Amino acid sequence: MDMEFSEEDLAFREEVRSFVKEKLPERLKDGARRTPGVFVEPDIGMEWHRTLNEKGWVAPHWPKENGGTGWTPVQRYIFEKESALAGAPALSILGLRLVGPVICEFGTPEQKERFLPGILSGDDYWCQGYSEPGSGSDLASLKTTARLEGDEYVVNGSKIWTTHAHHADWIFALVRTDNSGKKQQGITFLLIPMDQEGVEVTPIMSMSGDHEVNQVFFSDARTSAQNRIGEEGAGWAIAKFLLENERGGSCYAPRLLKSIDWLEETAREQPSGVNGAVAHDPRFRDKLARTRLEAEALEVTELRILADLAKGRAPGPQTSLVKMIGSNIGQEVDTLRLELLGYDAMQLPWERPLYGNEAPEPVGSEAAQVSLGKYLNSRAATIFGGSDEVQKNIIAKTVLGL
Numbered sequence: 001m002d003m004e005f006s007e008e009d010l011a012f013r014e015e016v017r018s019f020v021k022e023k024l025p026e027r028l029k030d031g032a033r034r035t036p037g038v039f040v041e042p043d044i045g046m047e048w049h050r051t052l053n054e055k056g057w058v059a060p061h062w063p064k065e066n067g068g069t070g071w072t073p074v075q076r077y078i079f080e081k082e083s084a085l086a087g088a089p090a091l092s093i094l095g096l097r098l099v100g101p102v103i104c105e106f107g108t109p110e111q112k113e114r115f116l117p118g119i120l121s122g123d124d125y126w127c128q129g130y131s132e133p134g135s136g137s138d139l140a141s142l143k144t145t146a147r148l149e150g151d152e153y154v155v156n157g158s159k160i161w162t163t164h165a166h167h168a169d170w171i172f173a174l175v176r177t178d179n180s181g182k183k184q185q186g187i188t189f190l191l192i193p194m195d196q197e198g199v200e201v202t203p204i205m206s207m208s209g210d211h212e213v214n215q216v217f218f219s220d221a222r223t224s225a226q227n228r229i230g231e232e233g234a235g236w237a238i239a240k241f242l243l244e245n246e247r248g249g250s251c252y253a254p255r256l257l258k259s260i261d262w263l264e265e266t267a268r269e270q271p272s273g274v275n276g277a278v279a280h281d282p283r284f285r286d287k288l289a290r291t292r293l294e295a296e297a298l299e300v301t302e303l304r305i306l307a308d309l310a311k312g313r314a315p316g317p318q319t320s321l322v323k324m325i326g327s328n329i330g331q332e333v334d335t336l337r338l339e340l341l342g343y344d345a346m347q348l349p350w351e352r353p354l355y356g357n358e359a360p361e362p363v364g365s366e367a368a369q370v371s372l373g374k375y376l377n378s379r380a381a382t383i384f385g386g387s388d389e390v391q392k393n394i395i396a397k398t399v400l401g402l
Helices: 007-023 026-033 042-055 073-086 093-106 109-121 235-248 253-267 282-310 318-346 366-382 388-398
Strands: 126-129 145-149 152-160 170-176 187-193 199-204 213-224
Touching: 007 042, 007 073, 026 042, 026 366, 042 109, 073 253, 073 282, 093 109, 093 126, 093 170, 093 187, 093 235, 145 170, 152 170, 152 187, 170 235, 187 213, 187 235, 253 282, 253 318, 282 318, 318 366, 318 388
Parallel strands: 126 170
Antiparallel strands: 145 152, 152 213, 170 187, 199 213
């Protein structure tokens, strides 16, 4: 694998740096930095989304003919790394990296014309209807049903852990349209409008005090048969395509390494209470060095995957490996942040947001104010998008042949 950037890649990197420096305002960086949740709020994320869309850079993972950038995998990596280094808010993946690529791959020309422009512009905000009570890791056991009546599907059931459903205009959902065969065979992929009488969103408050996830109830909710992606019963194959994008559609390492850089810098100034700064504590240095090595090894793995993608190879089980390792390193980083900042990091304000003019005053520092929230929220990273146990089973079956 060639680890050197070409002259074209280096020129592209300078273009990205110049653009981000000019167009990314400090308030968006501040909002992203002071958000303890997994997702930034739409008032932060969607402003940056629209800025990137004006440049034509909002959908690097889409085919160019559908509004994508036409970048190489290496250019996508460069863009993600420079965005992370600049402190740009991470964009919501729900429309751009999940349902958008599904519509590009499986949608009809009419569906692409109907839905893709709204995802690109940010006018349509999406949420994902996969998990259900009792059907999380065993996704194929889902029970939400859709019955075709004339030219509409009537949907009944519920979805849970639905991120940003309270903001969403649409939900893409897996529903059961047939019970006669294997459970994977009777699943269909539907796009359902949220603004209707048959859809109820109930908030779920996390331990951190954040409202990111919800339970969504469907009571004779309706959607046009034209909003079915693929054929009836083809939902399981589409779901696997989408999950590969969710688990491996972005690079974890750049943002992890940015966070580790911050830990190292802060450790040089943070008093240990024993003998100078925390950076002098050999135990902390040990753990931080180990975490950096793990993140750097992950970066090399991600670059190897990008090299394969550049040769036309499809993403496969390596996305499970990257998702699992990236999630675990992220948890290590959040644990080290707590250890570094000490008692100040034990504060857990209930007010939201923690940025802007009405944010509560922090104890010690702004970083300390969000540290416990980040730690608590990152506990879910090894569960959502497929738990560690699911990823290990995929790796054991597809890579090791067990």
